[in-house]
Amino acid sequence: MEKEKTVTRQTTNVKDICYIAIFTAIIAIMAQISIPLPGGVPLTLQTLAVPLAGIILGAKRGTLSTLVYILLAMVGVPVLAGLSGGIGVVFGMTGGFILSFPIMALISGLVSDKGVKSPIYWLGLLGGVIINYIVGTVWFVIVADSTFAVALGACVLPFIPTAVIKLVLSGILGDTLKKAMHKANLL
Numbered sequence: 001m002e003k004e005k006t007v008t009r010q011t012t013n014v015k016d017i018c019y020i021a022i023f024t025a026i027i028a029i030m031a032q033i034s035i036p037l038p039g040g041v042p043l044t045l046q047t048l049a050v051p052l053a054g055i056i057l058g059a060k061r062g063t064l065s066t067l068v069y070i071l072l073a074m075v076g077v078p079v080l081a082g083l084s085g086g087i088g089v090v091f092g093m094t095g096g097f098i099l100s101f102p103i104m105a106l107i108s109g110l111v112s113d114k115g116v117k118s119p120i121y122w123l124g125l126l127g128g129v130i131i132n133y134i135v136g137t138v139w140f141v142i143v144a145d146s147t148f149a150v151a152l153g154a155c156v157l158p159f160i161p162t163a164v165i166k167l168v169l170s171g172i173l174g175d176t177l178k179k180a181m182h183k184a185n186l187l
Ligand SMILES: O=C(O)CCCC[C@@H]1SC[C@@H]2NC(=O)N[C@@H]21
Pocket: 031, 041, 042, 043, 044, 045, 046, 047, 079, 080, 081, 094, 097, 098, 132, 136, 159, 162
């Protein structure tokens, strides 16, 4: 009996590690779907993948997948936009966005059980996006030594339409995939 429990626990751990690794990889791949913009902050699909990690894996595993992602970036693995990596990039102009990914995943995970019909679900996802932009913009002002007006032009204004699309898409897709995976006993 005790042995059975240990085996079940180990299987769960291995499954969790695999899912965390898979989502770390998904974020890294989505980071490469990016368009460089003149302001220095690229348009990327990281912010589609990060809430998906939280919604599908839940708060703990979703947040862990973003922390592993950041750790890989810090040690120089080219997982950031434009196949870049290294401590200099993580703490560079776009560092605020990168370092707030775990908060985004955490909030998405915390509201993930509410489902698409709940306003709390959407408010949570929106909250994660807003925090990402606030941290990203304030960080940009400090690191790039720019004004808030310049930072708004580089970090916020060009991204508003796609941020709305990514928010809606992550919310619907995440909830659908999560339910399907639960049904198939995969999560
Ligand atoms: O250098 C990196 O890998 C991070 C890029 C951060 C891009 C930010 S995330 C929020 C906003 N939305 C985008 O599509 N791009 C910026």
